[in-house]
Amino acid sequence: AGLEVGPGTAVIVHTGGMIPDGVDAVVMIENTQLAGEGEIEGRKPVAPGENVIEIGEDISPGDLILPAGHRIRAQDVGGLFAVGITEVTVARQPRVVVFATGDEVIPPDQQTRPGQVRDVNSYTVSALVEQAGGVAIRGGILPDDWETLLERAREAFEGADMLVLSAGSSVSVRDMTAEVFNRLGEPGVLVHGIATRPGKPTILAMADGKPLMGLPGNPVSAFVQFTMIGLPIVYRLQGAEPPRRLSVRVRLATNVASVAGREDYVPTRLVEHEGELWAEPIFFKSNLIFTLVHADGLLRVPLDRTGLEAGEMVEVHLFAREG
Template identity: 35%
Template sequence: MACCDAPGLMPIEEAMEKMLSRIKPIQSTLQLPLAEALGYVLAEDILSPIFVPPFDNSAMDGYAIRIADLQSTKTLPVAGKSFAGQPFTDQWPQGTCVRIMTGAKIPQGCDAVIMQENTQVTDSGVLFQQETIKPQENIRPTGDDIKQGDIVLPKGARLSPRDIPMIASLGVSHVNVVRKPKVAFFSTGDELKPLGQALEEGQIYDSNRYGIKPLIENFGCEPIDLGIIPDCPETLKQTFEKAQSLADVVVTSGGVSVGEADYTKDILEQLGEIGFWKLAIKPGKPFAFGELENAWFCGLPGNPVSAVLTMYVLVQPMLAKLAGHTEWTAPESIPAITKAGFKKAPGRTDYQRGIYSIENGQFVVESTGNQSSGAFRSMSLANCFVVLERERGRVEAGETVQIQLFNSTLY
């Protein structure tokens, strides 16, 4: 039996396939004002109702001309002006030019715009000093950016700060989007203490909810924080029942390992079913996935790094599919040279925290130091994961490893 085939430890690739094969996108949609739609996933294609730009316009400050008028002279008097929002509408006599500004509508009959740097204003008019003039030079034609009827954003795209102004340029005021998935989450454990209170012997502060909530928001979902739940079976069961009545997904932190007071797994078996439990991943082995009567369930390990890592690697793609986000892609793996060694034992895919840089055009990476699943400072220092394969052992300096640069959800 191979080291990575130990009973009970499912490879993360298999776990991801099992999760995603069961998840169906939310069908409920909303119509929202564009200003309120940031972060939502489109429920239908955005089609452009207009051409952008809607008219031929100038790409430069300069002078609109007819090229034929410069065949016999290099100086043309100015017949008028065309500004953005104030086009030239008078009759345009032959043998004259029109002063024009960037974005202004091109006068009818114009076949080139000469930038003002290539001209000189004289008593006789404008002297054109450019030797060669190309037809349509410095003219942005109608529909140069977007044609009427173009699909500018497809169904399944998540609206970003770059998309909103682009849609606004089309005059579209409202968009149809998928309802954001609701994710209820809570921490479990008698040892956990709320922030701002003095620690008693054997207690620690509950930091996991402060890592989970921003990730849920950055994933494009609506968080529902149910707080800290003590290690009491009845209270835990009541919290699960409340959570699944409020949310599409229930995420817990802690309570899925093998300790005597870890009741989450037992309660899940009462209220639903467990799809899998315990993965060949480090940190994060006691990750659980299953289904309650009215919601999906993801049980994160209690250690802070393990909780954030499994949210990022495993829960993020699941929530993307639930939200209908068809444009979502997994973080790209990039080869990098190690500047120092990495400790590793065969058996589990290891996500170590690293700091990458580029030296002489090559990605290089070093460890953030302490790789304990309880040492969150290493996550704060990191800008990538060093992903070491299940069967791989210790890595020496100078070897090639695969790194995953953090995506926007971790920044």
């Protein structure tokens, strides 16, 4: 306290420490050497203000530290602690109940018989929910029985912030998802079928202020539609803006056919060729989950295009990577 440094004098200051009066620059210790008893020599000149942080340069009183809806990152934790904030009010994690439906669907730990498939969708959707900060609650597998489906959906709806049913959304004899949604509350089904591939039979609904989503049974369709539509809903339930999707502009390796008036999403891997990244589409059937396992992202074919040509620059939306 009260220490002053005049011309021809210096004092040791530790990193992050306050500088005494009369000092306007700091020489890093590795740029100094002893020149005699009680004397040091600077081996590198410094300009006024060099290696000095002015008061308020990092953050000042009244500055917004983090906006509402911001998802706290590791660096944000450091910033909060740096200004002495050790507790913050956060949004409650939304509870998303996910059901698989279908007499042919069995748990993934069971051996399949002819006509049976393992439950893939409730697990992939649940993983996406957790990735977005929600709490995924797998409700199990429901049979193709109207009374059971409605009863279990009503029970889950009471404690959920969002309800997702996988399968049962195609127009068929088994189509009960849309009617279940209509029975849960107003206004009911808003959209039944969207102009995309994969995932055309997707259902979107609202019941008493809660979002409901009916996904196709095919794993690729369910994954793509929940990624593109469901994830933003989970973020909104937390009062947060959906994060900007990471994408890259790369050259297309092969032609991709499409139909005007429909937006296509094609699983795509990125390959390097002669120092340049190329998009290599993985042509697929919507029930083949490993087309996604082997992909780095989704190639989008816009509504107004009838296809994309090999060699043109395209945009690939990258899958999020954890860890």
